[in-house]
Amino acid sequence: MVLLRQLPESATEEGSFWPIDGHTMVGWKRLENVQACVETILAEGIEGDLLEAGVWRGGVAIFMKALLYAYGEDMRRVIVADSFAGFPNPRLEDREDRHWTVKNSAAEAFMSVSEEEVRDNFSRYGLLDDKVVFLKGFFHETLPNAPIEKLALLRADADMYRSTMDILESLYDKLSPGGFCIIDDYAMSSCKAAVDEFRKRRKISEPLMVIDWTGRYWRKGQT
Incomplete structure (x- = not known):
C-alpha cells in the first residue's frame, strides 16, 4: 500500500492505496461488487441486514446505506462493526498473526478511526x-x-487471521441463503488462511469469486 494524494487510474480501480482524505480505501471494483450484491439482494428479496466488520472511515457502510436509500428500502439495517481503536493484540496460539507488524505502528494510528x-x-x-x-x-x-x-x-475487512475468523464464526450462520459473503483482505496471508480454513471446515463449495487483487466473495448456497 502507498499513501498518495494524486492517484493513477489503476490505483482507484483496484483500491491499492491509503487515501489521505477519502472515506474508504476500497477501489471502484470493490464498490461495484457491493452495489451488485445489494441490488441482487433487493431484487430477489434476500432476507436480512447488511453488515460490515472493519469499517475505517465508514465509506463502504455509507455506500450500502446510500444504496438502500436510493431504492427506497427503509426496513433493513446497516450494521457498522469496529473496535474504533485499532487492532487487537495478536494471540500467541494463532501462528498466522504472530508476526503482525501493524500493531502499535504509525499505520495502525492512521487506520484507527473513532466512532464519532x-x-x-x-x-x-x-x-x-x-x-x-x-x-x-x-x-x-x-x-x-x-x-x-x-x-x-x-x-469482512479485518486483515488479521483471528479477527477474520471471529467474524465468520460468529456471523456466517446468520447469513441467509442467497446472501453474500465478501472478503476484503484475501491478498493478506493472515486473512486468506482464515477464509480458506473456515470454508474447508464448513465444507463451503460455492466458488470464491475474484473482485480485484485482494477482494473475494461468494454467494451462500440456497438450502
Whole structure:
C-alpha cells in the first residue's frame, strides 16, 4: 500500500492505496461488487441486514446505506462493526498473526478511526438514522451475541487471521441463503488462511469469486 494524494487510474480501480482524505480505501471494483450484491439482494428479496466488520472511515457502510436509500428500502439495517481503536493484540496460539507488524505502528494510528468520526461521515451524507447500528468493540467481544437475526450481506475487512475468523464464526450462520459473503483482505496471508480454513471446515463449495487483487466473495448456497 502507498499513501498518495494524486492517484493513477489503476490505483482507484483496484483500491491499492491509503487515501489521505477519502472515506474508504476500497477501489471502484470493490464498490461495484457491493452495489451488485445489494441490488441482487433487493431484487430477489434476500432476507436480512447488511453488515460490515472493519469499517475505517465508514465509506463502504455509507455506500450500502446510500444504496438502500436510493431504492427506497427503509426496513433493513446497516450494521457498522469496529473496535474504533485499532487492532487487537495478536494471540500467541494463532501462528498466522504472530508476526503482525501493524500493531502499535504509525499505520495502525492512521487506520484507527473513532466512532464519532464515522457517525459524522454518515451525517455528512444525510444518512445517519436509527437503521444505522454501531457495534463498538473487538469482534470476539461484540459479534457472538450481537442483536442480529439475519444478514443478507456480510462484509469482512479485518486483515488479521483471528479477527477474520471471529467474524465468520460468529456471523456466517446468520447469513441467509442467497446472501453474500465478501472478503476484503484475501491478498493478506493472515486473512486468506482464515477464509480458506473456515470454508474447508464448513465444507463451503460455492466458488470464491475474484473482485480485484485482494477482494473475494461468494454467494451462500440456497438450502
